[in-house]
Amino acid sequence: MHGVRRGVLITFEGVEGSGKTTQAKFLVDWLIARKIPHIFIHEPGSTKIGEAIRSILLNAENKVMHHKCEVLLFLAARSQLTxxxxxxxxQQKKVVVADRFSDSxxxxxxxxxxxxxxxxxxxxxFATAGIKPDLTFLFDLDIAEGRARGVFDDRMETVGKTYxxxxxxxxxxVAHRAKKRIKILNGEKPVDDLKCExxxxxxAFLIGKGYKL
Ligand SMILES: Nc1ncnc2c1ncn2[C@@H]1O[C@H](COP(=O)(O)OP(=O)(O)OP(=O)(O)O)[C@@H](O)[C@H]1O
Ligand SMILES: [Mg+2]
Incomplete structure (x- = not known):
């Protein structure tokens, strides 16, 4: 922690079933093993208000939701979380591990x-007070492959394949425009290979930020 001025925000992004939650949890285990102060959050949610917004957003019965309403609800949840x-x-110099954030x-x-x-x-x-992720892992995976990995039945997941x-x-x-921040990972690779990457x-990133590991 010596030399660290502020915490860092590490985000996990990608389509449904691409491996975000699996790998974010592995990273959290790694931080725990090294006693690095951190928090683990997911979007939308991770606050009482955010979870209430999540249930509206993901309820498959809310088919009438307008796209503008949808984006504002996601941003409202993000604002509360921020x-x-x-x-x-x-501010407490923690590592924030986020399962989805602005790139979503x-x-x-x-x-x-x-x-x-x-x-x-x-x-x-406006919602995030200008806070941007410091490092992002993007899991790129064929839509059909991601879908084949589980059950996907919420409102967002049931929009068509073309979407x-x-x-x-x-x-x-997005990744092309932020090459330094966003690491594109091949979501087809085995879990352990991705974990190592x-x-x-x-x-390397944390050492560069002054963390002693
Ligand atoms: N690299 C991988 N290869 C094969 N299966 C994987 C891989 N990573 C994760 N899985 C499996 O795929 C399923 C979906 O993984 P996970 O929940 O981590 O994806 P996700 O990106 O968080 O999905 P969602 O968008 O629905 O939250 C899980 O059953 C998980 O065990
Ligand atoms: Mg997930």
């Missing part, structure tokens, strides 16, 4: 739903 959990953790909005709402990028970017900055293909392409566009990248 002020209630992320900012205090960063660009992939799912801007690219996926064709919402205006500049406006959404302003709203996102999810747009989301996948959207993620890659994530630990190696995180280790």
């Amino acid at each position: 002020y209630e959990k992320i900012i205090p953790a960063l 909005t660009y992939a799912y709402q801007v690219y996926g739903r064709d919402l205006p990028p500049r406006l959404i970017s302003v709203f996102n900055r 999810h293909q747009k989301v996948r392409r959207g993620y890659l566009k 994530i630990v190696d990248n995180t280790k």
Whole structure:
């Protein structure tokens, strides 16, 4: 912790079933083993208000939800999470591990739903107080392969295949524009190989930020 000025935000992104939660949990185990102070959060949710918003967003019965309402609800949940959990953790010099964050909005709402990028970017900055991830792992995986890994039946997951293909392409566009921050990982690789890549990248990143490991 010596030399660390503020905590860091590490995010996990990718389409459904691509391995985000599996790998985020491995990273949390790695931080625990090294006694590195951290918090683990997921989006939408991780606060009482955020979980209530999550249940509205993911309820498959809410088919009438307008795309504008959808993006604003995601951002409302993110805003609560930012002020209630992320900012205090960063101030306490903790590592924040987030299962989804802002890049999801660009992939799912801007690219996926064709919402205006500049406006959404302003709203996102407003919601997050301008906090950006410091390091992002993006799991790139064929939509069908991700789906074959589990049951996907919530409101977002049941939108058609074409939508999810747009989301996948959207993620890659976002990553292309932020090459330094976003590490694209091949989601087809075995769990243990991905785990090694994530630990190696995180280790190098944290050392660069002044963490003694
Ligand atoms: N690299 C991998 N290869 C094969 N199976 C995997 C891999 N990573 C995760 N899985 C399995 O795929 C399923 C989905 O993984 P996980 O829940 O981590 O994905 P996710 O990206 O968090 O999905 P969601 O978007 O639904 O939250 C789990 O059953 C998990 O064990
Ligand atoms: Mg998950």
